[in-house]
Amino acid sequence: MRILFIGTGEIGLPTLQMLQGWREHKLVGIVTQPDKPAGREQKMTAPPIKQAIQQVGIAGATSPSELELRLLQPPKIKDPQAIEDIHALKPDVIVVMAYGQILPRAVLEIPKVACLNLHASLLPRWRGAAPIQAAIAAGDRNTGITVMYMNEGLDAGDILLQKRIEIALDETGASLHDKFAQIAPEALAEAIMCLEKGNAPRVAQKSELATHAPKLERADGRIDWTEPAAIIERKIRAFNPWPGAFMELDHRNLKIFSATVVNRNGKPGEVLRTEDELIVATADRALSLAEVQLGGKRRMTVAEFLRGYPNIARRAEVEGESDLNAGISQRKL
Numbered sequence: 001m002r003i004l005f006i007g008t009g010e011i012g013l014p015t016l017q018m019l020q021g022w023r024e025h026k027l028v029g030i031v032t033q034p035d036k037p038a039g040r041e042q043k044m045t046a047p048p049i050k051q052a053i054q055q056v057g058i059a060g061a062t063s064p065s066e067l068e069l070r071l072l073q074p075p076k077i078k079d080p081q082a083i084e085d086i087h088a089l090k091p092d093v094i095v096v097m098a099y100g101q102i103l104p105r106a107v108l109e110i111p112k113v114a115c116l117n118l119h120a121s122l123l124p125r126w127r128g129a130a131p132i133q134a135a136i137a138a139g140d141r142n143t144g145i146t147v148m149y150m151n152e153g154l155d156a157g158d159i160l161l162q163k164r165i166e167i168a169l170d171e172t173g174a175s176l177h178d179k180f181a182q183i184a185p186e187a188l189a190e191a192i193m194c195l196e197k198g199n200a201p202r203v204a205q206k207s208e209l210a211t212h213a214p215k216l217e218r219a220d221g222r223i224d225w226t227e228p229a230a231i232i233e234r235k236i237r238a239f240n241p242w243p244g245a246f247m248e249l250d251h252r253n254l255k256i257f258s259a260t261v262v263n264r265n266g267k268p269g270e271v272l273r274t275e276d277e278l279i280v281a282t283a284d285r286a287l288s289l290a291e292v293q294l295g296g297k298r299r300m301t302v303a304e305f306l307r308g309y310p311n312i313a314r315r316a317e318v319e320g321e322s323d324l325n326a327g328i329s330q331r332k333l
Contacts, residue, residue, distance in 0.1 A: 001113065001196065004091035006031040006077075009098035010048040011181045015118065018185035019095070025192065029070035029089045031077065033100055078104040086110055093195065095188060096150065108150055113195055115150040118188060120180045122146060122162055124210035127155035132176050134213035135167060136238035137231075142166055143176070145183055147191040149202065156210075159203045160194065163187045172240045218243045221255075225269035229261045229282040236287075247280070249294075250312040257291035257299065273313055278302045 003025055005016055019027045030049060038045040046054065050071065070089060074082035077099075083106045086094075094111045096103065097118040108115045121131035122144040128134070135143040144164040148157040163183050167176065194200035221243040223232055236245040236256050246255045249271070266272050266281030273279065278289045293299040294309065306313055 001025045001092035001192070002028045002090060003192075004029045004031065004086065004089055004094045004111070005097075006094060006099050006103070007049055007097040008033045008047045008100050011120070011177055011184070012049060012097040012118075013052050014181050015095070015097055015184045015188055016049060016052070018189065022189075027069060028091060029072065029086075031072045031074070031082075031086065031099070034073045034075055077101050077107060083107060083110075093192065094150075097184065103150065105152055108152070114200075116160065116188070116191060117148050117150045117155070117157065118184050119146045119148060119155055120177075121213070122164065123148060123155060123159060124205040124207060126213040127210055128213035129215035130213045132180065133173050133216060133238040133242075134211075136171055136173065136176060137235045139230075139234055140167055145180055145187050147187050148205075156205060156207065159205060160191050160200055161187065170237070172237045174241050216243045221245045223247045223256070225280060226283050229285040229287055232282055232287060233259055233261055250315045252312070253295045255293040255295075255299075256289055257293070259287040259289045262286050262288045271313070273306075276303055276306065278306060278313060 003019055005012070005019055005027060007016065007030075016027075016030070019025070030053070032049040033047045035044045035046050035050070037043065050073070053069075053071065070085070072082065072085055074085070076082065078101075083104075086107060087110055091111045092113045094107070094115040095118070096116065103115070119127075119131065120143070121127075121135060122142070123146040125140075126134045126143075131143075142164055144162050146162045147160045148155070149160060151157040163186070165179055165183060191200065216239075221239050223235070223245055225232070225247075232245075236259050239245045240257050244255050245257075246253050247269075248254070262279060262285060264272055264279055264281065264286035266286065268281055268283055270281040271278070272281055272286060278292070279286050280289065289302050291299060291301055292305050294305070294312075300308070
């Protein structure tokens with residue numbers, strides 16, 4: 001079958017590599033997002049899928065021409081020219097993974113056999129743009145990948161198959177992302193073989209069981225210390241690396257990569273510093289921070305941070321005590 005791959009993020013690279021090396025089927029093209037400004041210098045940067053083709057190649061190729069593939073980067077996939085270009089490739093199957101745009105009906109109707117999406121959750125749980133972070137933050141013990149038939153709804157299409165994986169107690173957004181990247185090729189290969197044999201399942205989702213994982217912005221990483229410690233600790237892991245959990249310390253942002261729940265008490269957000277620990281009170285207990293990064297500085301252990309920036313932590317501790325004393329005085333009045 002003729003297969004068109006539509007994707008942008010790194011999570012789709014192993015799947016793209018599998019498709020390119022699959023002798024039984026032909027990869028006829030790739031659709032990815034346009035190059036965009038990135039970094040402090042706002043240098044035009046290609047999306048990961050395009051970088052993989054140009055820089056390290058796929059199966060030894062170093063350019064799209066060597067792969068004999070059409071590489072399309074439409075600003076909007078719903079534009080008439082983009083739809084015409086996809087039509088010209090005559091795909092039997094379209095495979096979508098982490099693309100970043102909603103496919104219009106005109107594209108969904110192009111393939112002769114199916115338009116499939118690889119979604120990083122066990123649908124209908126965690127429909128939306130951030131299912132990996134949502135599963136960890138919610139404390140789910142299991143998740144998985146869903147291969148579904150696409151429709152115009154948000155991750156609401158019928159299910160072809162699912163592959164389940166466990167979420168480790170120390171799972172981060174990054175580690176779970178990598179797990180999905182590795183199991184996706186096997187799931188897709190099984191789905192394609194089912195389509196080829198004509199016995200592919202098609203199971204409607206139970207929409208009443210749907211939960212949603214909306215797109216995350218950087219501001220979503222700000223820690224709310226009035227939440228319980230266990231919830232905050234899960235969010236710290238879930239938001240590593242994106243959008244990154246952070247707090248304000250001495251009027252500067254401090255990104256937090258890992259922390260441990262400890263049995264200490266204080267006013268939510270109060271810094272309970274010890275000689276070699278940085279502990280912050282939550283709604284019930286507290287969190288001992290392990291790895292942090294001060295804005296504009298490198299990532300480091302808390303021990304390194306306390307040695308390098310003792311005054312920041314000390315001032316934050318004093319401010320926390322002042323706020324707590326003021327609250328006690330106010331209650332007495």
